[in-house]
Amino acid sequence: MKPFDYQRATDADSAISLVSGDPEARYIGGGTNLVDHMKLGIAEPGKLVDITRLPYDSVESLPDGRVRIGATVRNSDLAAEPVIRQRYPVLAQALLSGASGQLRNLATTGGNLLQRTRCSYFQDVTTPCNKREPGSGCSALEGWNRHHAVLGASERCVATHPSDMAVALAALDADVLVEGPDGQRTVPVTELHRLPGDEPERDTVLRHGELVTAVELPSLPFASRSRYRKVRDRASFAFALVSVAAAVELVEGTITDVRIALGGLAHKPWRATEAERVLRGAPATEETFRAAADAELAAARTLRDNEFKVPMTRNTLASVLRELTRQEGS
Amino acid sequence: MTGATRATSPGPERIEGHAKVTGTARYAFEHPVADPLYLHPLRATIARGRVTSVDTTAAERVDGVRLVLTHHNAEALVPIGDPELAVLQSDEIAFRGQLIGAVVAETQESAAHAADLVEIRYERMAHDSDFRDDADIVYTPDADASPMLSPDLEEGDVDAALADAAFTVDATYTTPTEHHNPLEPHAVIAAWDDDGLTLHDSNQGSHLVRDLIAPLFGVDKERVSVISPHVGGAFGSKGMPHGHVALTALAARHTAGRPVKYALSRTQMFELVGYRPPTRQRVRLGADREGRLVATEHDSLEQTSRFKQYAEQSASASREMYTSPNRRVTNRLAALDVPAPTWMRAPGEAGGMYALESAMDELAVSAGIDPVELRLRNEPEVAPVSGLPFSSRNLPACLREGAERFGWHERDPRPGVRREGDWLVGTGVAASSFPSLFFPGSLATIRHESGGKYRVEIGAVDIGTGSRTALTQLAAEALEVPVEAVELWLGSTEQPHASLAGGSAGTASWGSTVVEAVRAFRTEHGHDPVSGAETTAGAGKNPDAGEYAMHSYGAQFAEVRVNADTGEVRVPRMLGVFAAGRIVNPRTARSQFLGGMTMGISMALHEHSVVDERFGHVVNHDLAGYHIAGNADVGSVEVDWIDEHDPHVNPVGVKGIGEIGIVGTAAAIGNAAHHATGVRVRDLPLTPEKFLR
Amino acid sequence: MDSEITLWVDGRRETLSVDTRTTLLDALRERLGVTSPKKGCDHGQCGACTVLLDGRRATSCLTFAVANDESEVVTAEGLAEGDEPHPVQRALLENDGFQCGYCTPGQVCSAVGMLDEVKSGWPSYVTEDLDESVELDEDEIRERMSGNLCRCGAYANIVTAIREAAE
Structure with a gap:
């Protein structure tokens, strides 16, 4: 690890100017991903600006029904927050399925969103990786790719996004509040992360110096009936093979509204718009669920080791929808 | 059901326990140096x-x-x-x-x-790092590659017996590279x-x-x-x-x-620091109408390194396990440009018994015979191959006792017919065996300090097995003093020479040494020794060595649930019943069995070092990529043992318990997964995609 | 680049100058000689380095010491009162919830932190109803303790011990 300067930010403006004025500077929150990357030699910042003491550590219910989550709220605190547990169980479950208790106590909302892929080749500086070193090649494409993308990948990169929380936020149509040297902007979480395309080194649409300050959840009353289901190799403390975040509104056996996002399948949390389109207005039957999954997965392109993700996603999505519609109907 | 069952007389707590739970026990890197x-x-x-x-x-x-x-x-x-x-x-x-x-x-x-x-x-x-069955890289290890066994064995006419058998199994099992990861x-x-x-x-x-x-x-x-x-x-890696x-x-x-x-x-x-090499094992079994084995063939191919040969012999698991008039065992190595493998907990037995005990289950299914009963019908009277009598062999008692406690007799043998919610449920059994070894050459010093207090020194090591506690107990017993009167020193070359902790031979070898040293001390100094009286001695040769076949045995039972939608595999319940000679400290011995079984669960469900042959290295080289079982992966694990007095193995009657717990676990779980789903997976680990449909 | 920080470690005030690259774990172990928290993986994947950081369980390997100026750290050593072990430690001793002992201090801190989380009503991934209060059954303990790997395989005994300590 190369030597670096450390500064603790006292307010957002100084934090932003410290980072935006220095191409080698990075924000650090809980550190659970960045410290890891610095040890691995993937990230070599010359300066760290610690943002954990900025005033972004609360969860507020806004008068219009939205909920604003500060960027430095710890994952464990967010999952325990009553308003999240009651109104957005999918988010609480997603958070609780991630990492371990001692990591969730450190990890922040903003940091969780911006965590980088767990692709083994990305994390190993001795192997080629276009994301880490543009133009060096993708080792996963013809290598061990069991955990890799089946949707939206490119010839340059087949990595997946590892966050659980972000999958739930994608399903909930959350917005990300960003402040930068040029002022504030709002980015829908579904547009925060990029597909790899020709620039896999860029995970998100954020520009250098931009700081995530909060995430806002829309009111979305039917999200109180929502669920996050994570399929993984260990019963706990493992990244998703596939995951499903879903919320369903059911009226007399018909799905009147639905939100679905999928994890472990793509370079970003995958909002399943095709599946939603099939489900909206359709009867809550096994046939509909399967048709919805098939519609979403029609575009899937599998690699040597990850063919299983297609049937696994289909079955898991059907299982979650079955459970949510059974719950709603009873 | 609670976690591990508790013995009625649990034995002393670990002597170094307080230092370990507070973190004040010093490990290598932690010694203060200037x-x-x-x-x-x-x-x-x-x-x-x-x-x-x-x-x-x-x-x-x-x-x-x-x-x-x-x-x-x-x-x-x-x-x-x-x-x-x-x-x-x-x-x-x-x-x-x-x-x-x-x-x-x-x-x-x-x-x-x-x-x-x-x-x-x-x-x-x-370079070539691709493990495969290819004449360019495969060879037969020298007989002296393993000090105990020649790689090959042939008795009778296996092919003829298989041709005439009423029931046959011909299956190939593969196990991956695994890393110890202490x-x-x-x-x-x-x-x-x-x-x-x-x-x-x-x-x-x-x-x-x-x-x-x-x-x-x-x-x-x-x-x-x-x-x-x-x-x-350590688990072999140290x-x-x-x-x-x-x-x-x-x-x-x-x-x-x-x-x-x-x-x-x-x-x-x-x-x-070494690893368990991957294996490819073909097992052919033939049985008569009653399920008695008429032929056993086990051929194993394992990886080694061109840099340094390591010759594991997984097929040797089939030499002495069951009676069979015709038998062929072969062990081959494939040499590659890879790091050197080494012993990992039950080297040979863990992988070899996975193959044999899975094949036995397949035979039970094809013959329509209960898998516990099938094993009982193939129990040998004397050790196959050598013809030696067993020093003691209580596999039938382990199977019967385990079946009783597990509720085996209520089992419906049909695969894939039980479902609870989203989960398919099944049960499976497998037998365990591990040789009882004794390493010669250790010495212990017995010194009477004063006032009935004794200092016992032996250059053994406690890698977590509980040897510090067990040796203290054995010394106290031999000295006929309370445990508190013995201060045991180990873990350093400052103490008399001792063999390494391996082969499940620690308590047998060091315990015998301590007991023989106490006898020598009493001979020299009597029962009322002066302060400072001291004797250093070791254990002699066991007169029964070479006269008896000596092994521990066990029976493992598993309940497995496989998610019908996702293929996720869970092991909510396991029971292991063992026969391993004298159990010195039930509290710490239970942890040895439990730990072996838990590592077996881990082997069955998770462990797989993925080699990318283009680069020649393991790509999932951390604990997020290489999964070992976590707390949530382990359900109820019950451990018990048969009282067994074995006068032949060594002076303390101990058969060794460090490794047998992992032997058979993966087969029991794989067999239960088949019973749950009807899907026979012959390739470890049992990851979800292998059960997806 | 060095920076001066103050840490409260097991009740003692420690002021030291650290390289910004030094993790909290390495500051404790190599600078202060506090070796109760262990280094098992150095990447947050095993839990052996778990301490109570300002009262909450945290992996000390994934946070720089410099970011923890004025923080309070309690290790498994600090949880015991001299020769008197903490109830979680006592229960681990009785149930033989460890073998080699290397993961144990992390298990202890994690369990103590976890029991506090349960007291605060925090749910887990296996909590059926997120609206209800939490009942600490064995599945809850297993899930909540899954960040602490034990290669000796003492999980079943660890679960029993924590259950007893919680009573």
Whole structure:
């Protein structure tokens, strides 16, 4: 690890100017991903600006029904927050399925969103990786790719996004509040992360110096009936093979509204718009669920080791929808 | 149901327990030493070839760097026949990740940073790291590759017997590369002074480390001290000293007496300290109408390294397990440009019994015979092959007792017919066996301090097995004094020579030594010894060695649930019943069985070091990529044992319990998964996609 | 680059100058000689380095010491009152919830932190109803303790011990 300067930010403006004025500077929150990357030699910042003491550590219910989550709220605190547990169980479950208790106590909302892929080749500086070193090649494409993308990948990169929380936020149509040297902007979480395309080194649409300050959840009353289901190799403390975040509104056996996002399948949390389109207005039957999954997965392109993700996603999505519609109907 | 069951008379708590639960027990890297320096290794990033140039300029400029060591400036070591220890002796690279240098600096941070700045150039040569059955790489190991067994065995006419058999199984099972991953990484602190070399080291036998490192540096053994009071798990990976010990001692030659500290990173442990080699095993079984085996064939192919041969013999699991008039066993190796494999908990038995006990289940299914009953029908009266009587063999009792306690008799044998919610439910059984070994050559010192207090010294090691506690108990019993009157010293070359902790032979070998030393002490000093009376003695040869076949046995039962939608596999319940001779301390012995079974669950469900043959290394080389079972993966695990008095194995009647717990577990779980789903997976680990439909 | 920080470690005030690259774990172990928290993986994947950081369980390997100026650290050593073990430690001793002992201090801190989380009503991934209060059954303990790997395989005994300590 190369030597670096450390500064603790006292307010957002100084934090932003410290980072935006220095191409080698990075924000650090809980550190659970960045410290890891610095040890691995993937990230070599010359300066760290610690943002954990900025005033972004609360969860507020806004008068219009939205909920604003500060960027430095710890994952464990967010999952325990009553308003999240009651109104957005999918988010609480997603958070609780991630990492371990001692990591969730450190990890922040903003940091969780911006965590980088767990692709083994990305994390190993001795192997080629276009994301880490543009133009060096993708080792996963013809290598061990069991955990890799089946949707939206490119010839340059087949990595997946590892966050659980972000999958739930994608399903909930959350917005990300960003402040930068040029002022504030709002980015829908579904547009925060990029597909790899020709620039896999860029995970998100954020520009250098931009700081995530909060995430806002829309009111979305039917999200109180929502669920996050994570399929993984260990019963706990493992990244998703596939995951499903879903919320369903059911009226007399018909799905009147639905939100679905999928994890472990793509370079970003995958909002399943095709599946939603099939489900909206359709009867809550096994046939509909399967048709919805098939519609979403029609575009899937599998690699040597990850063919299983297609049937696994289909079955898991059907299982979650079955459970949510059974719950709603009873 | 609660976790592990508890014995009625639990035995003393671990003697070092308080130090361990508070974290004050000192492991190798934690010994306070004055003014230490830190080592960070340089490692090859190609799988075969040679180093053509090393530029250390930038590294040497880093603040705090004291030494950059490569094959250019490393001193010559004495060749002792172990390529792993011959570090930095040439420019040759035999596997990816090989140690090719080191940076030594005032802090870990500087050493690691400087190591990143060393520029190394290579000449690459073609390498082969692809484990497969191919005549180019496959050979038969010499008979002396394994001290105990020849690789092949042939009795009767297997092919003819199979042709006539009423029921047959012909199946190929594969097991992957697995890494030990003790929680304490291998670590060493090396310091040279006028008296010689001191090593604070994490190992399975301080005397063995000394006996190899001293000649490597051309010094007398008496000039090397190895200190290892606590070892944070080993499982075979710390059995032999690996290259890091030599490298650190080599670096410490240049530091004017300052100690050099080096703990491997988790990732380095996937290349530098051994692993369980992958296997491909074909098992053919033939049985008559009653399920009696008429033919047993077991052919195993395992990986070894071109750099250093390691000959595991998984097929040998089928030599003595069941009666069978016709038998063929073969063991072959495939040599590749990979790091050297080594012993890992039940080496040979863990993988070999997975194959045999899975095949036995397949035979039970095809013959329509209950799998417990099938095993009982194939119980030998004397040891197959050798014809020796068993010193004791209580496999039938383990199977019957286990079946009773597990509720086996209510089992519907049909596969794939039980469902609870989203989960398909099944149960399975497998037998376990492990040889009872005894390592000669240990010595113990018994000293009467004063007032009935005794000091017992033996250079054994406690790698978590509970040997410190068990040996104290055995010493107290032999001395006929309370446990509190015995102070046991182990874990260092300061104590009399002892064999290494391995082969489940620790308590048998060291315990016998302690008991025989007490007898010698009493002979010499009587029952009212003066203060300071002292005797050093060891155990003699066992007159029954070679006269009896000696093994531990066990029966393992598993309940498995497989998610009908996702294929996820869970093991909510296991029961293991063992027959392993005398159990010295039920509390710690239970943990040995439990730990073995838990590692077996881990082997069954998770463990798989994925080799990318293009690069020649394990790509999932950390604990997020290489899964070992976590707490939520382990449900109720019950452990019990049959009272067994074996007068032949050794003076303490102990058969060894460290490894048998992992033998058979994976087969029991695989068999239960088949019972749950009707899907027979013959390729470990049992990951979800293998059950998806 | 060095920076001066103050840490409260097991009740003692420690002021030291640290390289910004030094993790909290390495500051404790290599600078202060506090070796109760263990280094098992150095990447947050094993839990052996778990301490109570300002009262909450945290992996000390994934946070820089410099970011923890004025923080309070309690290790498994600090949880015991001299020779008197903490109830979680006592229960681990009785149930033989460890073998080699290397993961144990992390298990202890994690369990103590976890029991506090349960007291605060925090749910887990296996909590059926997120609206209800949490009942600490064995599945809850297993899930909540899954960040602490034990290679000796003492999980079943660890679960029993924590259950007893919680009563």
